[in-house]
Amino acid sequence: MDKTLFDDLVQSLKEAKAITNGQAQPSRRIVLEAEDVRQVREHTGLSQQDFARLMRVSVKTLQNWEQHRRTPTGPAAALLKIVATAPEVAIRSLHGPAKVI
Template sequence: MDQTLFEDLVQSLKEAKAISRGEMAASRRIRIDTPDVKAVREQIGLSQSEFAQLMHVSIKTLQNWEQHRRTPTGPAAALLKIVTTAPDVALKTLHA
């Protein structure tokens, strides 16, 4: 491994450790606000089982999201944002 690349990697790990301890602020943070899952599901007119199938999650996971016991993260949060913004496009694409 190139020495410069290795030093960059070590520096990145040190920064990550400092950020996780609260000693340093992250240079950037990506945050996706998740919409109300139940409202999204009702907006597009699907049952819990249909919507869970569309999202590729279990019904229990969907129920936990709807009852705010859990929060969708990552790709699920992004997909919910897309369904909220352009439900017709999302449904057409996901059903294809």
């Protein structure tokens, strides 16, 4: 490994440690606003049961999100953002084409 690159990596690790220990401030911080789950659901026109099914979570989990006792994280938060941005596309994509039996 190039000595300059190695020195840069070591310096970055030292800075990260200082930030983690509260001895330095990060150069920038990104804060993402959480979607209002109830507002997103109401915008779709779906009941709690149908929206929970769409999100692949239990109704109880959805209720906890709507009442701000819990916050969606990871894939659920990403899916919620997609539903908030393009509800028709998300619903159509998640339901898939109708199957004829």
